[in-house]
Each structure stands twice: as structure tokens, then as C-alpha cells.
Amino acid sequence: MAKIVIENASVSYFLRKRGDVAKSTERGAVGAEVIIGQRYLEITALKNISLHLNDGDRVGLVGVNGSGKSTLLKLCAGALGVQSGRVTVEGRVSPQFALGSGLKPKLSGRQNTELKCLYMGVPQSSVGRHVEDVKALSGLGGYFELPIHSYSAGMRSRLVMSLLRLVRGEILIMDEWINAVDPSLSAAVGGLQTQLIERAKILLLASHSQRVLEEWVDRLIWLDYGEIRADGEIKGVYREYRKWFQTRSAPKAVDQSARI
């Protein structure tokens, strides 16, 4: 059984002070407030979040840039700690934050696949067979033997998608990249993503795309300035979020670039 229990969790990022720190406190259209501490700049990205996820939950996260979506995903994946509150995660977590994360650019597709097999717990006796499977599935041919920093974006996408076959996670955490699939990928490779999502006991997915969210999740959490503004059935929450988004003042709605 997999579960995620977050109780009154607050998460802050800490940054060293650089240059004129007073300028850092200027509020923009997005992102949490930057506080000047005694030694560091502090950004409280999540404030008193409580969340219970159990087997079968398919949950989406929505919110403007800097609202805390990625922070919440990283918190569940163990990449961040809490400053107050409590987080309990039971089950194997498989984070998929960005295309190519967890790969070594200097190593070849083959070496990266071998490493991924070993990290993912594939029995050592069957690593060779899995590597050949990934090679065939990716369709990379000779490029599979070259360092992945020499790959085009499409080639990298092929390799990453093919590696999904090796991912074993009860809790799947995805950040946006679900749309990053090369359109030329075969149905078999594209289908791996579907299998991965369907196999997961819990899905936590951050996306700005209504289509993607409606396809994969049935519950939506709207985050704003690090707090849960709404949590419920997808259609209702998304409608509320869109309405709010459109009524924001124009300059604020345009600036989507800054992220925590």
C-alpha cells in the first residue's frame, strides 16, 4: 500500500545574500515573498500544507509559476525537507521532474541504460537483456553507443521515454514534461508513459494543460503563493482557477517567467 501524508508542512528555500539584497524583496506577479534573514534570503514556498494521498489517487497540481507546485512534488520525492510540519511517504517514489534528469550527459545511451537498470533494481543477470530492449525500443541505432550530450532533443526524448520501461514506482511524481514527447516517437514508446501512469498506485502530476490534467487525473489541487486554494474534483477546481487567472490584472498575468 502506498500513501503520502503531509501535515501542516511549510517549506522554505534558503539562498545566500548577493549584491543589493533590498532589491530581492520587490514583489512581482509570481512567486513567494523573499524575506531577508540574518544570514540568508528565505523564500517560503509552501505554507502549512496538509494533504493525504492513498492508493488509487490521481492528483493534479495547478497554479501560476512560483505557486509551489514543483516544491510540493520535490517534497514528496524527498528532494526537499520541511521547516515545520511532517511528511510521511510510504511506497517507492518515482520522480520524473525533467526530461533527462537522472542521466549522465557524458555517458553513452548504453551506459546510462545500464546505470538506470542498476539503480532501478533490475536483477543484474538480466541487465543486458533490458539494455537491448531499450536500444530496440528507442530506435537510436548507433547513437545508442554515443554520449548523450551529442543527442538532439528528439533523440534524448526517445531515450528517456524508452527508459520508462525500467521505472518501477508505486508513487509517480511528474512535473510538466508529459507534453515533451517527440511527435515522431512510435506508439510503443509513447505507450510506455501510459503504462507507467496506469501502473502507479498514486499519481501526482503538475501541469498547466487542461487536456493533460483531464486525461490523467481526477482530483485537482490549486496552489497559490504556497497555499492550497482549492482541492477537489478536476472540472470544478480548474474552472475556478481559470476564472481567477483571467481576472488577474493584465501585467501580472503576462509575467510567467520567474520561478522559484
Added chain:
Amino acid sequence: MELWNRIRPYLSSLVRFFHISYIEAKSEHSGTQLGILWAPLTSLIFSALLALVFHHSATMGVSEYFIYVFAGYALWNFISDSITGSTDVIQGQLDFAVHNNLSLIGLFGKLLVDRLFEYLMNAVVLLAMILLLRPTNFGVGLTLFPPFLAIIILTSLGTAYLVNIITVLYPDLKMAVKVGARFMFFASPVFWSASEVSSGTRAFLVQYNPVSYYLSLARQVFGVEPLEPSAWAMAVLVSAIISATGYLAYRQSQSFVRNFK
């Protein structure tokens, strides 16, 4: 049988991590004829050069001195990597680790296995050299290899975490750590004989530099130096202090340090 079933998953993970270290070490020398053999070969060549240039001992011949230097230099590499290779672990590698099912502790464990892999490669070459040049060195000391490994593993883990947290909090110390490690190389009896100094700066360093005790242990295990219980006691004490401090630092800082950008 029950005990075997309990330890089997840990052994399996250990073998898996060593396999990962092997692939990564091999890739660092890809394109060369000797490949991964360059790792122990560079230590071997450097030790031979140190032994030739700095041979000053009246009691040891050149071959014996070479074994003395190599046994010390192999462990020195492990110590040095534990210090200088740990300045940016959490900020630089945690994201990669999380994507590969590794926790914060798992990441430090993986990097420890990398260091052990390199040390064990050097240890195998050292054993071959002893067999070739000083076969009489083989003795009861080798039975102390497992406790010796346990001591250096605990010390390395504690040191790695402490170095990481200190350099995160005080970035200027990154350079100080690098310079300090270089200084420690000369201040430790890696290529000068500890047993032949009785006074002056070197005697002070042998007595008060903790690295000298670890180097002595490595040499005792391989029969290069006679067994000396006081060196083991001192190394155990230093290891206990470093690993306990590292553990406390981890407990206190692990929430904060992961969020430091």
C-alpha cells in the same frame, strides 16, 4: 539461513553499487587502451616516483619503501576523495540521486562505494606487489582488513557529510578544504617514514595528525608495519568522534541543507 536472508538484500545492494562504480570508473577512461586499469596504474606510478625521489630510510630498501609508500598513498587517495569530493554533494548531485531512487543517505553511501571501489582496486594491486616483492609481509595483519574497512567507512561517511555541510554554510571554506587537503598530504607520513622520526615537526605530526594513525593501520594490515594496538585505539576513537559528529550534524541539518540553493 535466517541471517543470510536478512543480509542478502544489503549485500545485493552493495554489489549493485560496486557495479555502478565500475561502469562510471570505466567511462572516465573510455577511449584508452588500458581503460579502467589506469586508475590503479596512476597510483602505482606516482607511488613509485615518490619512493624513488623521497627514499630516505636507512632501515628500508627501495622495494620495501615502495610498498610502504603505495600502502599509504592508496589510503591517502581514499581520505583525500572523502574530503575534497564532498564539497558539493547535496547541492550538485541530490537531484540526480532522487531520480535514481536514492535518498540523501543513499547518495552519500553511493559516493562512499565509489571511493571504496577505487581503494580496493589499489589494494588488489598492492597485494600483488607485496606477493611479488615482499611475500614475507603476508601474515595475521590481513585478518584485520574487515575491521580496518569498517573504521575507514565510518570515518569517510562522517567526514563527507561534515565537509558538505560546512562548505554549504561557509562557501569560502571550499578552497580552504582543497588547500588543506594538499597540506595534509605533505603533513602526513604518506611518503616519509613515521617510524624513523623521534623529534621535531614530523614527530609532532605523527603524534597529533589523525591521518597518520589511519595510514599506520593500512600498513599494519598489509604487514608493512608491525601491529600496534595503540594506533588502532586512536583510530577507533577519532572515527567514533567524526561519525558521531557527522550523525548529529545530519540529524540537525538534513531538512535545511536540502533546501539550500
